[in-house]
Amino acid sequence: MAGLTAAMELAERGFEVTVVEPAGWGGKARSAWVPGTGKGGRFDLPSEHGFRFFPGFYRSLPDTLRRIPVEGSAEGVAGNLREATLMLSARSGRVGERVTDVSAAAGARTPMEFLRAVGLEAGGRGLTSEELLYFANRMLVYMTSSDERRLGQWEATSWWDFAAADGASQEYIKACVVGATRTVVAARAEVCSAHTVGGFLEAFSYGFLGRGEELQPADRVLNGPTSSAWIDPWVRHLDSLGVRLELGWGVERLTLSGRRVTGAEVCGPRGRRRELEADWYVCALPVHRVGLLLERGLAEADAELKSVTGLHTDWMVGMQFYLTQPVPVTHGHVLFLDSPWALTSISQAQFWDCDFPATYGDGTVADCLSVDISSWDTPGILYGKPARECSRAQIAAEVWAQLCDGLNGAGHIRLHEGLLHSWELDSAVRNLDGPGPAVNDEPLLINTTGSWAARPRAVTAAANLFMAGDYVRSPVNLATMEGANQAARLAVNALLEAAGGTGAPAHVHALHQPGELRRLKEVDAELFEQGRAHLMDGPPPWAVSARV
Template identity: 80%
Template sequence: MSGGSGRTVVVLGGGVAGLTAAMELAERGFEVTVVEPSGWGGKARSASVPGTGTGGRLDLPSEHGFRFFPGFYRSLPDTMRRIPLEGSSSGVEGNLREAPQMLSARSGRIGETVADVSLATGPRTPLQILRARGMRLGAEGELNEELLYFANRMLVYMTSSAERRLGQWERTSWWDFTAADGASEEYRKVCVVGATRTVVAARAEVCSAHTVGGFLEAFGYGFLGRGEAQAADRVLNAPTSTAWIDPWVRHLDRLGVRLELGWRVERLRVRGRAVVGAVLRGPGTRRREVDADWYVCALPVDRIGALLERGLAEADPELKKTAGLRTDWMVGLQFYLTEPTPITRGHVIYQDSPWALTSISQAQFWDTDFRATYGDGTVADCLSVDISSWDTPGILYGKPARECTRAEVVAEVWAQLTDALDDGRRRTLHEGLLHSWHLDPAVRNLDGPGPATNDEALLINTTGSWELRPTAETAAVNLFMAGDFVRCPVNLATMEGANQSGRAATNALLRAAGHGGEPAVVHALYEAEELRRLKEVDAALYRQGRAHILDTPPPWSCRTGDSRFSTTG
């Protein structure tokens, strides 16, 4: 590809953000090339376990972590609807299936709850949402003062102005916002730690209340039936690449997008305020340079650092701030079972697991006969588990996951699952079910030598990190940023955020190019109109340096001078 026509674009990175930008730009007549070193779809792609398929069956499927599509996702489903799929009037969105239940599993099954989150049930009440948290209540199931205080925290966030969210809650940890100090272990486990570790793989002590509060707000509106009428939780009907990424890549090819796999950007060449070329490294020692009129950098945040010293910071010195962003591990482990084991019709959150486990039984949602399609003919189900805490000692070996061997990680996860799912009378999981397992190969060195590493770490939104995150537009006249770390309405490292960033990069490029076409829609999160006036009042209070009108100390603490109740805290 050669620049000069004003229509050529190189997209660096073929994850969700990069593929989104490529699709939006190709639809508007640009000549797009996407270069990707590892695999189309990035962290969203699925893979397989080599050599496990026999008798004409496919190899057993694996994922970096299970996929789910919450009801507040709007931009990503719009993209999926526009990816053609034979026999589906809604494109690959037609491959989504509702997950109508959510199980909060507890040790020994004592106090577990199953929440009906199906669309057919209709709107729910805030009281139902609170009970669905899975917090162990009194004998009569009454809401105790801690759960009521958690309701207060959510109401405070939902009625906070945009100014307070960015000015105060962005700088306040979720731990402090929820007043975890002095609360019971049960409250901290379910309402504080559980809200971060099992969803965004971040410690409550460092994750911002702006991020966690916004995520729970979006989920809550979905469960309340507010916003678009779509299921609160959806999953795919096949492995991610089969159901979504592969059809997407074929569609891009039909649009004329040039897709180059196996090439990694090594350096940007910058002249003045413009990028004039990108040096790529391919298989072995092969190198080449590409040039274009426009560049979209859609690399993961953990790959940005190496490029900063190789042209990226020269293009825009402000991008050096991204070096302050932090990542953590959220890793997928698949258990292949010899019998169908649908623990529940949806996701399971293991509230008492030290490693912050979540899982889903996949075969029940897939449109194929698992046993006849995958493996050696004896595997009937895949229990897909996400491990979100790698620094907490486990219950079997007393070691954090980072210090375990791969086999010890697997045994420890199995032990934590059975601790929650077995009560001494019922055994949901037992050794006879286990055919084999597969732990994400992006985690390296668990068996030594040296410390364990993760090639697919996930951005976590620590307090104050919003200021470190770039916008889609940069100081370079022809360089734009995309990725789940780029500022967008979904303030969380998700596929929705990656998709929104690809759309934002498209729009910034269109403005720079003087393109007269319709911009890509970056969907805003739902806001309740009846709370608008309260937000306006709060904006005025915040400008005066006063606390939120509903913000009160927790009932277990009468401390004064708490930083949570001051805009300067």
């Protein structure tokens, strides 16, 4: 994501660009295909590292999509986006499930409607009135916190502590604390920073409430497999701009002279090695691959980059269930709030501009239920083991059981074994069937408390080296496609400045900040400077009750 974005921005400004990529264009966003499943002239069944999700607060990435031409579309690849209009909060046995209209057509919404949208409501199986009000207080405290407090206090505070989980009810913990992290960023609430979780919920809520500089649907998805609908057109466009795209090659070592990079040693097919020389270098390696390069030149270029090795990654892995009948569970995403593996899903065929059985597989597959598995360390409901300790077949059975637990009940069966044609688990996860411990070749950055300080800036101490990736500091403080896109734009802008201002800088879109809250943030900045608490920050009602 970051590498292709940087290549496009630089090529448009007249630079001669070479991109080397060892595995596949698009990184974690790319599609894969289940080998040998296509029959009768059909394509192989598509699979994904995880389903794509374009929330309303994404602005930089949609700008890139609009500039990738697609035949017959005035909006470029952005014309391949489709609005997901509903969100289902699934509950075990369907007791207390909620379907929420998140469409743009529904118009402006109230904060209460936002709380209901994420499955929160007082009464019944839901939260008590005081719990609901306290969670609203947590959101208000974060939304009115100054930038100084966000970095100086909430960055060092876990979401668990910020949301006051200790002593709270299991329903509050499940809906407001754990659910807010594991279904979004695959992180444990005990270690993920309130700066990150609060920021994501803030950005998503403004989109849902219809607030922002650009009014966009709160939830959009692609109209086909990611590579077909987006990455392949992108690569063709880069080729048309003169970008040299070298697949199968990876950077092994940097050569330096003083504070300048003079070459990059790359390794390609059959172990071939050569050195690439350029005026400027953009390091767009994923965070878990940077460590080896630090030992081979990168740390010599900028010693502060060693802090990157302290960043934490975890697993958020995609799995696809291929079904013999269309099963549009809801017209959008499903959050399984009672799932121990923190599952989310979407029924894809309803959004794809094709006849699914005529296009993919052997003609008997009519739908693809795409699932993200976000918690790999929690025991499941079938085998009592975390996903990391299960075989691939056990994971498939366990995920299917958790899906059925959330979607079946109340006299209605959405899923049953007769629908299941086959399944596919992301091939980036290896060794589940042995030998040795399971490995994930494409983990996700997790913003643990205090991690902002360890994340690099786009500019480095080396005069001609710049960093891009979803772990580089950007306005979106979360490992996302938007964050990677923004980091690449920041790298390009730093490069342009170093090169003498060649071309206009790339626009890096800021997150929406409502003017109505500006004065409250100014007051909070004064309070923080004085070492005082946020004006509205107080103990939860259950902590007060415990002291009585």
